[in-house]
């Protein structure tokens with residue numbers, strides 16, 4: 001049951017730069033139709049041109065949509081609707097829009113906590129919320145969340161960033177339990193430092209401790225990270241932690257399935273009554 005990318009509609013938020021752009025290229029190379037979502041229109045057009053160089057047939061389309069994913073849910077819902085009208089229902093959503101700011105807890109502005117939570121967390125909730133109903137109805141869909149290694153470990157300088165990336169994990173795991181009976185799969189990526197424009201920006205303000213911790217692990221290429229993320233989304237497998245939790249999750253999944261069947265039964269009973 002791997003997702004077939006040829007002809008699929010893949011939406012990539014943050015698709016105009018860095019890891020998101022590489023994910024879009026990777027999917028386009030495999031025959032997908034792409035919608036790029038980000039704010040800056042010049043960067044979007046630039047990325048579209050770059051992605052189109054990798055086309056494998058003359059039907060493929062790259063659509064650009066300029067919107068802030070973290071501001072207004074109804075706006076996000078509207079642009080997703082527009083994209084679906086042009087390229088059909090979304091088969092895969094990649095939530096890659098995000099940003100990082102580091103600093104000691106007492107040095108970070110309070111507004112930075114709000115900003116990172118709204119871009120990294122709510123900016124993943126809104127697009128997902130806008131596609132989930134159709135995915136469940138069609139019994140088809142993949143939702144990818146991009147967390148970070150700093151979303152598994154709380155690290156010096158990342159009080160604001162790590163918590164926003166931990167939040168993504170909670171969202172993803174809870175959502176997976178809800179949508180599994182509908183054949184919709186949720187994956188979470190935890191990338192290490194990756195050579196992107198966003199990473200270069202982050203390095204301008206990193207505290208010394210954060211820099212030294214970060215330097216213990218080597219920097220990855222975005223193409224390589226993107227390839228892994230796409231592979232994990234197409235063929236969903238289980239990591240070590242989730243294997244340990246398998247027994248519990250299995251029994252919880254059966255509760256969810258039982259409720260689904262119960263609900264379907266009582267709906268039929270209501271109709272025949």
Ligand SMILES: NC(=O)C1=CN([C@@H]2O[C@H](COP(=O)(O)OP(=O)(O)OC[C@H]3O[C@@H](n4cnc5c(N)ncnc54)[C@H](OP(=O)(O)O)[C@@H]3O)[C@@H](O)[C@H]2O)C=CC1
Pocket residue numbers: 013014015016017018019020037038039040041043067068069070096097098099100119120123146147148149190191192193194195196197198199
């Ligand atoms: N690079 C790294 O070391 C790592 C990155 N990550 C995560 O991967 C993701 C991508 O990172 P990276 O490629 O480095 O980032 P970049 O800064 O290179 O790209 C970020 C992308 O997100 C878009 N974006 C940012 N904010 C918003 C917003 N509010 N609404 C819509 N689009 C937005 C940007 O476009 P625009 O500004 O025009 O809106 C751009 O397309 C992030 O979530 C990051 O936290 C995780 C681990 C490591």
Ligand SMILES: CCCCCCCCCCCCCCCC(=O)[C@@H](N)CO
Pocket residue numbers: 099100147148149150152153155191192193194198199202213214216217
């Ligand atoms: C089981 C997990 C393995 C953990 C290995 C230890 C890693 C410690 C170093 C981590 C450096 C910080 C990464 C943050 C990347 C990031 O999200 C920003 N660069 C975004 O721009």
